[in-house]
Amino acid sequence: MQRLSEAAFQTLNYLLFTCFMLLCIYPFYYIFIYSISDPAEAAKGLLLLPKGVTFQSYSSMFQLDNIKQAFVVSTLRTIVGTAVTVFCCTMFGYVLTKDKMILRKTFYRILIATMYLNAGLIPWYLTMKAYSLGNSFLLYILPSAIVAFYVVLIKTFMEQLPAALEESAMMDGAGYPTIFFKIVFPLSIPIVATIAVFCAVNQWNTWTDNYFLVSTEKLQTLQLTLLHYLRESESIASQSTMDLTRQGSQIRITPSTIRMTITMIVTLPILLVYPFLQRYFVKGIMLGAVKG
Template sequence: MTKRSLKLPDLLFSVANYTILSLLVIVTIYPFYYILIYSLSDPIEAQKGVYLWPAGFSLESYKSTFALKGLQDAAVVSLSRTVLGTILTVVCCSFFAYLITKQELPFRRAIYRFVLITMYFNAGFIPWYLSMKAYGLQNNFLLYILPTALVGFNVILVKTFIEQLPASLEESAKIDGAGYITIFTKLIFPLSMPIIATIAVFAAVGQWNTWFDNFFLVENPKLQTLQLMLYQFLNQSNAIANMSTQELTRGDTVRAMTPESIRMTITMIVTLPIVLVYPLLQRYFVKGIMLGAVKG
């Protein structure tokens, strides 16, 4: 059996295609890689230039950043809001979407259309601020998780996925005497794991990156999130670098920090946790998006 030889135009197209895609991969990955190797470089050596590997490997930037007052507490708050907020969003959106698929639900169409309206219209900052204060969420940890318990876009994704499941599965469960909650928890939810993983990624990224609510409605330093704290540190990198230079004394040697090294380290601290989550859920994420796109 002979292999089919490529014609010259096909060969040229393949070479050009792989070349362009390879360049796009490099352009996409290198900025993140540059931030990583800069944060791992000696601050003074890094000022001379960093290209493919760290310039004088050093963890002083990370030691200086993690030594900042209140950083550990803020990290716990951000991690807690990400985990609890994601769980609450997944549970509420998936169960609500399941209920919307039931024909016997009163005003089902009106409720679903109301959810759709929230995707097109935003009340604005002032009504949002007044509503959060009226609900007693100011200086309250619930501010971080309750407002995102129900997200219209997530509801649409889950509803579309559930409607693709064979109706005979639920009918068989009803014949065996299962109720709505039993059917959802033991049948619908496990079968919807691809789309559940998809909205979990959306929710986790949103929770981890958000600092807007903390900035306007939280004054308690014990409830400060890592993102807002690092954002403030990012704007104060010059002062932090000067402070770190005075504090990082080892014997007769003073290891100076630079504003650029502080910025790169802070960027890595904020970005790395979410970057590590994506590979774990990528298989479910892609499958969930594709299945939802077929019908939606």
């Protein structure tokens, strides 16, 4: 009887979480099948499968001005910004674990205070202008080099590493740089990968700094460029339909298809990267469980 009740409970759990998973996945799946369906057929309604598969909407979007340039800028911003943030936060977090650091607690308290105190948009804007970061690629990199939340996570993780590892390395003549790059950093890969995902998503999605401080087209990010096009979806749909008509195609691009396509272009790259780092999340959870 007990085994039967446990089996029923497990079955109910699987059904419940399967339904929850489908509720989370289906909206994104619907956007995808809508973006690759014939616009006229998609307007009539979709459920599980695309109708009249076509990639004309994607072809039309990538033919728009500045899209390729904006994609390159966003990609470089994500890669370089993530690398700089991870490196700086990891180094700072490691330094904060050392009792020999002068004013260590003071620096840490100041760091924590920045998580609760925010001066607002105007001081941020004035500060960026004062450092001449307007219309500069460094605007996307330097302000996020140190993130308090990431430093706290890294510091907490490194404090759990066995102190005997560093002590034995010091006895062999290793200095702090050698210990960090050859011992501490490799052991911290799970938390570093976690931070890298958070940072990459934030860098890829951010567009406000671009909106307020960048006016040159060469530094426009993909998100802001697509936002402008999203607001002009009707005119883009009309222009794309005219171009396809000249080419002899009978497809008529609709504003809804343009919106769905833009959504896919923005979200798909980061979704393709995430699975490669997923295994580090699992490893981090297992390490936390072992350490109790």
